[in-house]
Amino acid sequence: MPEPAASSADATASTEQRLGTTGVAHRDVGGAEAESANLAWWDTDADDYHATHGEFLGDADFVWCPEGVCEEDARLLGDVRGRRVLEVGCGQAACSRWLAAAGADAVGTDLSAGMLRHARAGNDRTGVSVPLVQANAERLPFSDSSFDVACSAFGALPFVPSLETVFAEVRRVLRPGTPWVFSVTHPMRWIFPDDPGPQGLTVTQPYFDRTPYVEVDDGGAATYVEYHRTVGDYVRALAATGFALEDLLEPEWPAGHTRTWGQWSPLRGRLFPGTAIFRTRRG
């Protein structure tokens, strides 16, 4: 449960306090309400997110997940040299800068101006300047068949009501036969509380219940929305939008990796997967 709301003038207030979050609901949320809630949430949380995770994510590194899988080692996107690459939900765009440094013509897109402010700062800091476009992944402002690769590290997908809408947009802007690779929270995590400790080891809700997790203010308006899909839901949405699934990676928690990220922790990581990485290809 979020902390009680504080004045938005309080510089030490949490994102939940600034947004007036006072509770949690499980209810359906349509596209317009989800978009405005998540836009406000990511804009408000951008500085905290960067302060908390920026060092782990690096300035020009491609980190797929809290388990620390890096594209430098995993090479899930294939050879990106000379390829036009779209990053969906790029946040501070460290992945896009890694891609650019690896020889790709990378473009970072994100819904949140606050997150893109950190992306611009990263461009300035590193001297690796990737183009940044503010856009909802449900409506990508690019022409058909204009990219050779698309990727996303925990960007956009958990926050939109329809996977099919985003997948269809990604398919539209990709050329035939090209890869679409994305990481998301592993669907099995939904059944546990968001707790990195022992409390997070007890099942509290059904895997099959797709009702979104919603944080709300006093008036019941959504201040944060996250959607759940089962593994089968991802597979069906990919098949329905013309992607072939080539691999589903479930990274194991590496020995000696002690860093906790929200509900991701060594304790839970040793027992069950926290991330799913879908490696797919457009038909």
Ligand SMILES: C[S@@+](CC[C@H](N)C(=O)[O-])C[C@H]1O[C@@H](n2cnc3c(N)ncnc32)[C@H](O)[C@@H]1O
């Ligand atoms: C968990 S962050 C991931 C960012 C980055 N890949 C990283 O690893 O830090 C999720 C990102 O998705 C973005 N996002 C949320 N909803 C989106 C949407 N509908 N379209 C595009 N981006 C969205 C957020 O603004 C945020 O930057």
